[in-house]
Amino acid sequence: MGNFLNVAPTTLLVIGVLMLTALAYVTARRRAMTAAGGDARKLHSLPGYYGYNAAMLTAIPAFFVLVIWLLVQPMLIQNAVIEMIPQDAISDGSSVNLVMSDVRRVANGLTTAVDAGALSADAARDISVTDTDVRGLLADNGVALGSDVNADVLAAAQRYRSMQTTGQWLMIAVIAAVALGGAFVALRATTVDFRARNMVERFVLGLLMIAASLAILTTVGIVFSMLFESINFFKLHPWQDFFLGDTWAPNFRGDSDLSILPLLWGTLYISIIALFVAVPIGLFAAIYLSEYANNKVRALAKPLLEILAGIPTIVYGLFALLTVGPFLVDLFGRGEDGILGVDWMSGATSVLTAGLVMGIMLIPFVSSLSDDIINAVPQSMRDGSFGLGATHSETIRQVVLPAALPGIVGAILLAASRAIGETMIVVLGAGAIARISPNPLEAMTTITTRIVSQLTGDTDFASPETLVAFALGLTLFVLTLGLNVLALYIVRKYREQYE
Template sequence: MALSLTGYVVLAVLVLTIAAFFAAKSKAKSTANGDVRLLHSLPNYYGYNAAMFTAVPALGIMLIWLLAQPMMIENSVFKLIPERIVEEGSSRGLVMSDVRRVAEGLDIAVAQGAITDTEADNIRSEARDIRALLGEVGVALGSDVEPEVLFAAQEYRTLSSVGAFWMAVVVLGVAFIGAAVSIVVSKADFRARNTVERGALALLILAASLAIMTTVGIVLSMLFESINFFRLHSWTDFFFGGSWAPNFRGDSDLSILPLLWGTLYISVIALLVAVPIGLFAAIYLSEYAGPKVRSAAKPLLEILAGIPTIVYGLFALLTVGPALVSIFGRGDQGLLGVEWMSGATAVLTAGLVMGIMLIPFVSSLSDDIINAVPQAMRDGSFGLGATQSETIRQVVLPAALPGIVGAVLLAASRAIGETMIVVLGAGAIAKFSLNPLEAMTTITTRIVSQLTGDTDFASPETLVAFALGLTLFVLTLGLNVLALYIVRKYREQYE
């Protein structure tokens, strides 16, 4: 398989990096007349310094270029699309998707020899059946190719080629300059080790900052879109309204309260299942189970945490839901003889399955917290004549209680953010009800629903998903902060 231009550039940078490593190392030794004792740093540090200044700036520029170039090209090419094409029902994303597919098809046609590169840049839809041509090279289009779309695709292809060429020139130029400078300064008195360590420290700081930068980016993206939503829809209806009824006709009821009620209701049921079972499992594993039983039981219990949530959703839909219907539904055929549950999707279905999913989460965290209680506290209790169960109730659990509360709150935030189990197990009805046998929905499922399909990002019915996401983010963040605060504040009493 032939490498793309980007692949060749990366390969060239790597070759230049290796060459710079050995050249700088050899240069340093030669300036010391072959006596490494006269060098400030070990010979490899001079090579590491050259490799760092050759590869890191060049690959960093390439990464930024690859991220920025598509956005800049799309903004430039989209200006060539007439407004009538966008107004005919196609969003910007769909139009640009057609432009990219046509440009890709032209590249494939040139690569296969169906047309020349010059023909690809000058072809017109009136002169040739572009749809048939692209079908021959395996590119499928959802609609006929407009002449304007074809012209935009040709411009997209040209700008992409020009951008790739200049990217290669700039990246290779930076790599060559970095290699040349680092080799020139590789002398016996050059503090190569200090430079390499500072460079490594900078890379570590950058890596540590990625999580913070990502979080800030997520929050800002949701915040800006939420502001756009509140410009189109009343914030009082969103936070204090009583119904959820999006209809894409401008008179939607978009209140978060019914969704928040369903989210909290399902999460409470899940915690009522997960907390007792998980806590009792943690107590048994940490206080009663022997080493052999613990080494076998804990991994088996934690297997539940590795099961994909879609599998739990299917389990809720195909097993738990029908089982509950057989007990609470189907009239005289039900176990209780009354029809309290009309379908397999219900709050109780999703809550039970979500609770099963959270058991290893609560169990593992609680087990680690209980094991962190000093053994001296147990020995002191035994020395005063307490039994093992009394020691657990009166000494171990009170000492571990802050950590257990933190684990429960973290499990609650995990339950609030769950999607697939709710989609398949709880239904899609937004309403207020205390009946756990009725279908409801949650914030996460509505976010998925509002952003699925051909969406118009200028309508409040779509933008509401970002307001829901921001509210959910604030809610789960608050639970996580509260859990960490409780653990850190009260854990000090037992250390």
């Protein structure tokens, strides 16, 4: 019931604003027609635009204020409540978040008890922790506590409940006033000469600009979030060891060696093997499907290839661990009992295992995109080549592929980025050993798997062993950015020959 009370006011408020928005639309449209004497030709804009303008002025400011309110109010309440909890009230095994979780549960339990009639509102405000029925009352209302209820926690819960209730009512009043004010302004501006269409089109243009900027703003936000934490990491750990060291040995008790070079080596090694598998197979498959296969074969083969893209990566990881790895052990290991009679591979996890399986996963990325790019090459270029006496294979090699090369580079870049960012296949197929070795039959690890490992479990974001994950992520971002710049250079260089 307490959760319902937390959600219901916001839900009802949204429904009320939507109803008011619909009413404003109908009223503004009718008002415009009345002002024009029922003749829409006398209006500057179509009647619907007046309704849209009123709906916009009613809904948009109200929802904007609502979103800001929902983001700010919990922080303000929590800051006010935390001040009531002394430091000695937090035990060695607890944290401020755990105590605040208890405060919220107690507050919800008090609210539930009031709604159920088991406790009056005055009693909820004045209840004392010395009352023997407090814990039983809260337990009866489904409140599980992580620590004993003391006077500070109960007082904080009472203040939390009071501020939350006051904030909800104040939110309803403010947003209702904003929505009504917007509707009033829109209706007052609804006249024959009002340029409603211009206002609506400006809003749509602004919406399109926001949508276009969303990807850029998201990227900037991600970069800054990693950058700030990386700066904190380099304040605690020397950058020389991170970039120039050759050992990765995190130790949460101190004396850690946190060098990225072993992780970077494993990442690039596995990705290169994967690309050696995916690029030839995917590109040849795309050439066959687009240039040689008939419609029946193409209709069957292309969906089957694209099914590979829909298989979860954990399934590929299990395939690497249970099938490809043991096969490679039989092939390159077990001494005289192996297929080749050699003993080069001691376990199923290796760079080659992960690279082969990751290459299989990347085949649809290369083949599907390359097929679309090759099909986009104008047929007139093929006809011109045939007219000059070139064979089909010569036309593909000397005309189609060079013309499609920028798009093919983009497909390979997408596959490379996908390989660099893969995690589950590496965890199950390559192992977790950070080392620099040219032997593809040895177990290694990558940057992404170490990021997951460093942020798994109880993390303290004040230690270099945890903050190193952000430095790794930032380095990975710079690496993929460099690949994009290189691909852009290649695309521009070859595009100049055909434009």
